[in-house]
Amino acid sequence: MNFETRQESGWTVVAVGGRLDTTSSAEFDRRGQELVAAGSTRIVLDLSELEYVSSAGLRAVLTTAKSAQAAGGKLAIAGMKGVTKEVFSISGFDSILPTYADVPTALAS
Amino acid sequence: MAPIEASQEFHAQSEDVPGIVEFVAARAQEAGVGARRVAHLRIAVEEIALNICDHAYGSSTGLLGVSVSGDGDRFVAELFDEGPAFDPEAAPAPDLDASIERRAVGGLGVFLVQRLMDEFRYRREGRRNIVTLVVSADGQEGEA
Numbered sequence: 001m002n003f004e005t006r007q008e009s010g011w012t013v014v015a016v017g018g019r020l021d022t023t024s025s026a027e028f029d030r031r032g033q034e035l036v037a038a039g040s041t042r043i044v045l046d047l048s049e050l051e052y053v054s055s056a057g058l059r060a061v062l063t064t065a066k067s068a069q070a071a072g073g074k075l076a077i078a079g080m081k082g083v084t085k086e087v088f089s090i091s092g093f094d095s096i097l098p099t100y101a102d103v104p105t106a107l108a109s
Numbered sequence: 110m111a112p113i114e115a116s117q118e119f120h121a122q123s124e125d126v127p128g129i130v131e132f133v134a135a136r137a138q139e140a141g142v143g144a145r146r147v148a149h150l151r152i153a154v155e156e157i158a159l160n161i162c163d164h165a166y167g168s169s170t171g172l173l174g175v176s177v178s179g180d181g182d183r184f185v186a187e188l189f190d191e192g193p194a195f196d197p198e199a200a201p202a203p204d205l206d207a208s209i210e211r212r213a214v215g216g217l218g219v220f221l222v223q224r225l226m227d228e229f230r231y232r233r234e235g236r237r238n239i240v241t242l243v244v245s246a247d248g249q250e251g252e253a
Contacts, residue, residue: 055217
């Protein structure tokens, strides 16, 4: 899993690539919590380079989203495609988290 | 591509799960299964293998066997353990309508398996729990 952060228009954009599975979800969880603890509570997850996500990965995304919300921020999802998009749709996570076609659209929202 | 038939024994411990997923995914690729269905298989195998690690042997560990067969049109993966009878499909379904604050994630993995696989079966055979996962070619390659 790749996890790259950058600041843009008052948001923290996190580009997550590779696989968000049982192996990588712990690292995602840790780095997500670190971001929120450091005050980056407005987060856009750019999942355009994510190959797929398993239920462990969904749980990690949800944990980070809840932490961001609890700190007064929010977490949005951008750029999903392929199997990542399928899994978010099947699980209903695309209806409990705000989702956008791409990062610019999310930043403009 | 030529039909594949292979099996390997692992331990029911979370450290073995990535290897189990890689084993099945590599054989599926060799058999000619398309990238999208291989990704579906990776997810399903991870969910079922983790379930076995959590439930089959209590706080101990034991055999987690994997056998695969098939070709690019129909590929079958079976995961088995020798713990007490345990039907993964008996897990409660997740509440997909719950809000983010109230959302429980129990049963989500099995729910994904049910939706991603063409067939998902459990059977008890002798002292083994056997979970069968099947993917078929679906003509959707390229859309993923």
